[in-house]
Amino acid sequence: MVAQPSARERLLDAAEHLAFTQGVAATPVDVILKQANVAPATLYAHFGNKEGLIVEALRRRLTRWDQDWQLEVDAATTAQEKLLAVFPALSRYRSGPATARWCAFLSVAAESPHPSQLLDEALRSDTELLIERLHELAVPVVGIGEAQGLAERLALILTGVLGMMLRAADPDKVIADGHATAKTIIEATAVSTTP
Amino acid sequence: MVAQPSARERLLDAAEHLAFTQGVAATPVDVILKQANVAPATLYAHFGNKEGLIVEALRRRLTRWDQDWQLEVDAATTAQEKLLAVFPALSRYRSGPATARWCAFLSVAAESPHPSQLLDEALRSDTELLIERLHELAVPVVGIGEAQGLAERLALILTGVLGMMLRAADPDKVIADGHATAKTIIEATAVSTTP
């Protein structure tokens, strides 16, 4: 007999699976509870309210994304490949248990024009990780002077890849397009800094 | 005494202003009715239900976007400037009456994992306009062979610009970043086709 995950874990799993594929507002608490096989009071005892559950699910998600991305960075050999590793990392991440229709963080941000402080922090931590790690990885490729600008352009491209998934596009193709676009931008930036 | 717009127009104005800045699900019908100074039954007589109102607001929005974009294309002189005109068009569009937090179409798509046929058509018409016009404008710049691929990469960049607005970024700066990124991509594609 297999040990069942705790009610807390089951709730997080269900919330992640449902809210980030169907949308948070479109996912009633009842449905999460049924999927997790957990009683209402248990949810509120653990997380306070629906938003608390979502915030915690986002945090757990960011940890997985951080790890998956770092794995791909470590696996890459050249500095340019490490900078581009965010695209294979996205493929890896999406093939794992962390299902989402496009991006859990952008999705919640889109649904929450006035987020609470707790939620806002969870959302910002995703963007901060994205920009900061891209910046670090960009320095060896284009130098400190161009690294911030390049990081922002790459974040824009990755965000575009995620957004294109809402336009009924094939995810694998879009990731490949983004990868190719980013490579062109990196090389154009690198050329301009090493004449 | 100024003639007041019809109840229908007032409803569309209010729906556009509220639902596309706050989110559709986060905007109760009551609030739209109050802003439009219209009674509930009038809304349902004109549009059937809330979704009907949103669909109609999206359609009207796409017409405006189409016009604003075409204006900027016509104002541009070179073929490359016409292809890049989508970025100044976005600035123009956002400075007009059609307010939105990021993009009304992507926002509704994000909130609607299982759209009705009517809504799905309204959403797809936006993506179709985007890709098709970019394709037309790309042909004189990079030739028929590369035009489709370039159009898709530019759509990805524009979608990235819109998505970055959810990451608490400055809209004007993001549009400028996208413009510069697109210019690099276009020139890299043009170079590879005219050796």
Place this chain on the structure above:
DNA sequence: GTCTATATCAAGATAGAC
């Protein structure tokens, strides 16, 4: 901590008069 049952509330939609 977890359950069943339920209170509370907000939102979409409609009835019926004018």
Place this chain on the structure above:
DNA sequence: GTCTATCTTGATATAGAC
């Protein structure tokens, strides 16, 4: 077509027992 008033539903959260 438009108004006031209201019906109905569905969702979040809580009460109280075990």
